[in-house]
Amino acid sequence: MELRLCNPFRHIIPLPSNYSNQITSSSQARSLSVRSSHxxxxxxxxxxxxxxxxxxxxxxxxxxxxxxxxxxxxxxxxxxxxxxxxxxxxxxxxxxxxxxxxxxxSELSQDSVKNIAETGKAYVHDFLDVNGRPVLIVDAAKHFPAVHDPAENEKLCVFLIEKALSALPEGREEILGIFDLRGFGTENSDLKFITFLFDVFYCYYPKRLGQVLFVDAPFIFKPIWQLAKPLLKSYASVVRFCSVETVRKEYFTEATLPAKFRD
Structure with a gap:
């Protein structure tokens, strides 16, 4: 099966020759757009x-x-x-x-992603965060792109997004993504998968990803982020680098804190 992604950032549109004469009309269009959202x-x-x-x-x-x-x-x-x-x-x-x-x-199920899910690399947390959002957790140190089938990784990703969205409480619209980067090494690096993830959210699950936490990112992750950030464009704004302590204090209660962040 070939997956064709919709990359919203791949085209550069040249400015029209009468661009300067269109500023007013563009502003009016934006105002109309804002009004239409209500x-x-x-x-x-x-x-x-x-x-x-x-x-x-x-x-x-x-x-x-x-x-x-x-x-x-x-x-x-x-x-x-x-x-x-x-x-x-x-x-x-x-x-x-x-x-x-x-x-x-629609054909994805727990059984269809069982083998890749058993790696423990990603899962939906049993509890919501303090803002009432379902939580998708990724254990980056368990992700090995050279070993794991990319197609299986993508299936697990989409299955978990669907699972998280199915857990949205009434009136809630977004989920929280947490990347635990403790123990992350070069063998876990996968720029292609990171761009796949954000591309899927942009094209097929728009405005469903409320925030992404990169937890305890090691120094080795920084150059990867520098490469990924321009590709993500506006989606980079939902990313927050933080510590385990921040996750504990700001996103969960003692009763709902994921087990991996208790130690």
Missing amino acids: LGPNESRKLVLEVKEKLEKDHQSLPVGKNGRDDEDFILWFLKDRKFSVQESVEKLHKAIKWRQEFGV
Whole structure:
């Protein structure tokens, strides 16, 4: 199976010759975009139905049902992400739904990722953080790209994202990612997987990743981060480098703290 990622940062768009004359109109467009993000339920519902109709008309081959072209909650989330632009939402939804179909997201299960999951490299924590967010934990020292099958790593990643999102409490929209970098070495380095992870969130799970903690990053991780950061663009802003003590004090209670951060 070939995975085709949607990299939002790979194109450089040249400025139009009349760019200076478009500043005012661009500002007005941004203002409209901000206003549109606060649409009432009736206006939002109208746009959801419009997107739904366009998907049915132009992309009939896409599946229906949960996370399909007729899933109104799914459509609304992408509308919010695209600031209620119908055309942009249709385009992004088409790519996302097609990717889910090709990747086989609905077919992922605990059994299908059992072997790679048993490495303990990544899992969803049993408790929410203090902000009510499901927590996805990655033990970077257990990730060996030279040994583990990249396709299996990707399946585990997507399975755990789905699992974390299924644990979202009512009214919550984002999850917390924690990369435990204690014991990280050159053999654990995997720039390709880091960009895969953030690319998947941008294209197919927009605005679902609230924050990422890089815990106790060793000196050897710094050059890797310098390479990764430009590729992540705006997503780099959700990353926070912190200590184990910060995780204990700011993100969990004594009862909900992950076992690996207790020592």
